[in-house]
Amino acid sequence: MATKNSLAKSSRVDRVRPARRGRRRAGSSWGRLYGAERIAGYTFLVPTVVFFAIFVGWPILYAIGLSFTNWNGFGPASFTGSASYVRMFNDPVARRAFVVTILFALSTTVLQTVIPLVAAVLVNFVWKALSVVVRTILFIPAIVSFVVSGVLWKLIYDPNIGTLNQALHTIGLGQFAQPWLSNPSTVLPSILVVSLWGAFGLNMLIFFAGIQGVDPTLYEVAQVDGASRVQQFFYITIPGLRIITAIVIALNLMNGFKVFDIIFVMTGGGPSHASDVFGTYLYTLAFGSTSGSIPQLGYASAFSVVVMVLCGLAVLFQVTLARRANR
Amino acid sequence: MSGTLTTPQTTPRAAPPGARRRRRMPLGKSFVAFILVAICALTIFPLVWLILTSLREQNTIFNGPVLPKQITFQAYPRAWTATNFGLHFANSVWITTVTVLGVLVFSTLAGYSFAKLRFPFKNLIYVILLSTLMMPATALIIPLYLELKKLGLLNSQAGLILLYVSGSAPFAMFLMRAFFETLPDELVQAARIDGAGEFTIFWRVILPLARPGIAVVVIFQFLATWNEFLYANTILQNTGALPLQPVLYSLMGQYQTDWPMLTAGLTMSIVPVILVYVWMQRQFVAGLTLGAVKN
Numbered sequence: 001m002a003t004k005n006s007l008a009k010s011s012r013v014d015r016v017r018p019a020r021r022g023r024r025r026a027g028s029s030w031g032r033l034y035g036a037e038r039i040a041g042y043t044f045l046v047p048t049v050v051f052f053a054i055f056v057g058w059p060i061l062y063a064i065g066l067s068f069t070n071w072n073g074f075g076p077a078s079f080t081g082s083a084s085y086v087r088m089f090n091d092p093v094a095r096r097a098f099v100v101t102i103l104f105a106l107s108t109t110v111l112q113t114v115i116p117l118v119a120a121v122l123v124n125f126v127w128k129a130l131s132v133v134v135r136t137i138l139f140i141p142a143i144v145s146f147v148v149s150g151v152l153w154k155l156i157y158d159p160n161i162g163t164l165n166q167a168l169h170t171i172g173l174g175q176f177a178q179p180w181l182s183n184p185s186t187v188l189p190s191i192l193v194v195s196l197w198g199a200f201g202l203n204m205l206i207f208f209a210g211i212q213g214v215d216p217t218l219y220e221v222a223q224v225d226g227a228s229r230v231q232q233f234f235y236i237t238i239p240g241l242r243i244i245t246a247i248v249i250a251l252n253l254m255n256g257f258k259v260f261d262i263i264f265v266m267t268g269g270g271p272s273h274a275s276d277v278f279g280t281y282l283y284t285l286a287f288g289s290t291s292g293s294i295p296q297l298g299y300a301s302a303f304s305v306v307v308m309v310l311c312g313l314a315v316l317f318q319v320t321l322a323r324r325a326n327r
Numbered sequence: 328m329s330g331t332l333t334t335p336q337t338t339p340r341a342a343p344p345g346a347r348r349r350r351r352m353p354l355g356k357s358f359v360a361f362i363l364v365a366i367c368a369l370t371i372f373p374l375v376w377l378i379l380t381s382l383r384e385q386n387t388i389f390n391g392p393v394l395p396k397q398i399t400f401q402a403y404p405r406a407w408t409a410t411n412f413g414l415h416f417a418n419s420v421w422i423t424t425v426t427v428l429g430v431l432v433f434s435t436l437a438g439y440s441f442a443k444l445r446f447p448f449k450n451l452i453y454v455i456l457l458s459t460l461m462m463p464a465t466a467l468i469i470p471l472y473l474e475l476k477k478l479g480l481l482n483s484q485a486g487l488i489l490l491y492v493s494g495s496a497p498f499a500m501f502l503m504r505a506f507f508e509t510l511p512d513e514l515v516q517a518a519r520i521d522g523a524g525e526f527t528i529f530w531r532v533i534l535p536l537a538r539p540g541i542a543v544v545v546i547f548q549f550l551a552t553w554n555e556f557l558y559a560n561t562i563l564q565n566t567g568a569l570p571l572q573p574v575l576y577s578l579m580g581q582y583q584t585d586w587p588m589l590t591a592g593l594t595m596s597i598v599p600v601i602l603v604y605v606w607m608q609r610q611f612v613a614g615l616t617l618g619a620v621k622n
Contacts, residue, residue, distance in 0.1 A: 040525030041446035044436040051493035059470035126360045137367045143600050145554030147572045148593050151579050258463030279465035286469050304466040
């Protein structure tokens with residue numbers, strides 16, 4: 001199809017060509033080819049751009065628009081300005097969900113950056129054969145879906161017959177056994193463990209790949225100078241991985257801000273909103289899981305917008321950090 | 328960790344055979360190896376437990392020892408029929424296959440266009456497509472739900488696939504572009520001088536060379552689509568059309584106490600993923616780490 005287009009439009013293109021950089025000799029044949037190139041360039045983009053516009057671009061604008069209404073899914077929507085945002089500010093559940101979201105994002109980011117980084121250094125330190133096996137095993141949780149890992153860990157955390165409580169009883173620490181997911185003070189740490197379990201392998205591999213890129217002569221020089229392994233870690237490995245670290249931090253932040261599946265599967269936001277984050281709360285508001293209440297699409301969209309902004313900030317953070325590190 | 332290294336030998340850090348000869352190294356390495364093996368055991372334990380539980384007899388779940396005395400595969404046929412596993416498995420395979428193919432067509436075309444063709448506003452379009460790369464699914468689920476409803480695509484696999492393809496294409500395009508940029512420009516120019524049309528160049532010259540890049544995109548997309556839950560659970564309401572993930576989720580409520588059956592269902596659902604992982608491990612890891620690092 002590109003060829004057909006190029007024949008039809010080739011005459012128009014000669015006007016454009018001289019404005020482009022002059023590293024090619026001007027000639028009618030090149031002009032025709034360049035026109036074909038331009039048309040092919042756009043034609044090849046059509047499917048991606050059109051579908052993107054319909055199913056990504058427009059919905060973003062739609063969500064922003066909805067957040068300024070009080071639409072409930074039926075009848076006409078009425079414009080209510082910033083009422084949704086004001087309401088969010090005064091809604092104790094929303095405030096709590098905001099705190100939980102931020103807390104969850106920050107703590108997963110710290111755990112899922114520091115532990116994989118240390119693990120990657122250790123994996124790089126041992127014998128190659130072992131390192132391959134370890135990497136293979138640690139990566140397995142990353143390919144399991146959040147539904148499967150959520151259900152699986154829910155069984156492990158089960159208050160009566162769960163493996164965790166049984167194990168605690170067996171080793172004589174029975175007093176620590178408790179309903180992990182229905183106790184408001186243990187529910188978030190319990191979910192954090194599952195999140196770390198899933199993210200550990202991938203983040204470790206990213207760091208591991210990064211370590212392979214650190215100039216090995218730096219370590220040789222450090223050894224000659226008598227630097228310890230720990231000093232090498234802090235003065236060579238960490239500075240050498242700063243771009244990678246920025247990326248991992250930003251990825252973890254974004255995944256933390258947009259967390260949904262794992263909490264939805266394990267607790268549904270409970271007990272009494274203790275583990276509700278923006279994602280689960282807006283889903284309940286819009287698609288009402290329990291009470292059969294009216295879908296509050298306008299109000300829920302305000303949460304969508306906040307999640308978008310948070311993820312946008314994480315991207316910005318990454319871009320600035322990467323740019324600074326590159327300098 | 329290993330203590331200080333006083334030997335002023337210059338052994339590259341990642342050269343184990345030579346390092347083994349050094350006096351203090353084996354101990355340090357053994358210690359680190361021990362820690363790593365412990366971490367691996369902890370990591371793999373939940374999955375081993377999952378499989379072991381699925382092999383238990385139902386009445387030994389609550390008080391039996393950790394290792395089941397008797398192994399029974401009873402739970403598997405039960406889980407298969409009770410959940411209509413075959414149907415949902417087929418749905419997952421179908422949805423995943425179409426999505427992967429769609430994403431592949433979109434992303435190779437667009438990625439090639441961005442990597443090798445010159446046209447006005449190229450960078451602007453590229454930045455716009457990539458700017459929403461990290462848009463969370465939860466932020467878009469409400470407008471997408473309403474939009475599909477309006478288009479009459481709600482509750483249809485076609486609608487779900489459309490969402491998957493359009494949402495994933497930009498990222499796959501980004502990977503393909505990075506791959507195409509590693510191919511020399513001369514390939515394209517030589518083909519042009521030979522009089523090949525633009526599509527012919529893409530189809531006959533470039534695409535056959537793009538296999539490694541395509542493998543990465545296929546694996547990444549396969550995994551993402553197979554494991555996707557939020558859209559599938561929201562867009563599809565007709566039970567017969569559901570892929571595996573929402574079905575597994577609803578299992579949890581229905582068979583809360585029948586753990587062998589529950590775990591048998593979960594195990595069956597991850598078998599294809601594990602098989603593909605074992606089979607194409609290298610591309611798998613490359614796909615996921617590349618995906619994470621490149622953006």
